[in-house]
Amino acid sequence: MTQALPERPPLRSRRPWSSRTSTASDVVAAIFLFISEAVVLAWIIFSYGMESWAAQGDPGEIDTAALAGIARMEIFLYVVLALTVLAALSRAPWTLVSHLLFALLLGALLTGSQQDYDRAHPDPTPTPTVHYTPCLSGSGKCH
DSSP states (O other), rough: OOOOOOOOOOOGGSSTTOOOOOOHHHHHHHHHHHHHHHHHHHHHHHHHHHHHTTTTTTTHHHHHHHHHHHHHHHHHHHHHHHHHHOOOOOOHHHHHHHHHHHHOOOOOOHHHHHHHHHHSSOOOOOOTTTTTOOEEEEEEEEO
């Protein structure tokens, strides 16, 4: 007598987004990833501080360290947003919320550091063109 093979579960049940992640594993993943993201952010800030300290007051090197720190924070923001998309696909609501909160925090820090750098380095004033003549009182060349 022949025996029938057991039926394979449909492919959709094996995909991460086919069913909701259990609450316990979701909370554990959310806490672990939030703490690891905080450690990475602290390392980025610490490395910027060390690079600024190592610059010994040289404004060029301090600016280079600031731009490198901004670039690192921007890349880290993209990584956190990618993890947020993966949490949404995995249907893990607690992990999704923790990633969104951390992405908002990181976005605020990134915006603040970029504004701080932009305020410290304003655009240079434009140079006068050939057709520019200053208006001096009594010169008669005012347009």
